[in-house]
Amino acid sequence: NAGVMQNPRHLVRRRGQEARLRCSPMKGHSHVYWYRQLPEEGLKFMVYLQKENIIDESGMPKERFSAEFPKEGPSILRIQQVVRGDSAAYFCASSPQGGYGNQPQHFGDGTRLSIL
């Protein structure tokens, strides 16, 4: 499968636990974006990363949320001490180029996070 791979597809956590969401970009893509879709709301940008660099994190909540895209392995979106309001679908997208080329972004199937 050459598409954007996200796992897990569904994740259930209790309040106060940590959630880790993983994303492997499409083959040949080196730019990764994370978006969040709250119930009945639109897609909201969270963070844009290249390998080992955070390019734009203007959409990330100031606390509890972090993201990385290491030299080896998938991009990780980490949510510490989850609260009910974190329940949402988290989508990862990738593109071959970032801001310079404004290339289309292709989305993964998402991780549905539910907080008990």
Added chain:
Amino acid sequence: QKEVEQNSGPLSVPEGAIASLNCTYSDRGSQSFFWYRQYSGKSPELIMSIYSNGDKEDGRFTAQLNKASQYVSLLIRDSQPSDSATYLCAVGPPYNQGGKLIFGQGTELSVKP
């Protein structure tokens, strides 16, 4: 004013008709524009991208861009029930200012057999 605005719908059209979806955006410097389709419970699927003023056609889909009016539209010809979904308009940043997309709230399209 929202950065990207779409009519939420639902927009209902009969099978075989033309569906017209509209989107306006606020940042005059935006350089790239995309239409995504999202079925309920699924991920957004890219269906069209457009970067220059005018029309761009791909099969039954035509995207139209008017930067002076800050307006993007998507026409779906010969609409099919399988086209029933939410259509998301996404606007990219000005040149060399990162890659984040700003999405509209989406327009729900219902194609009736």
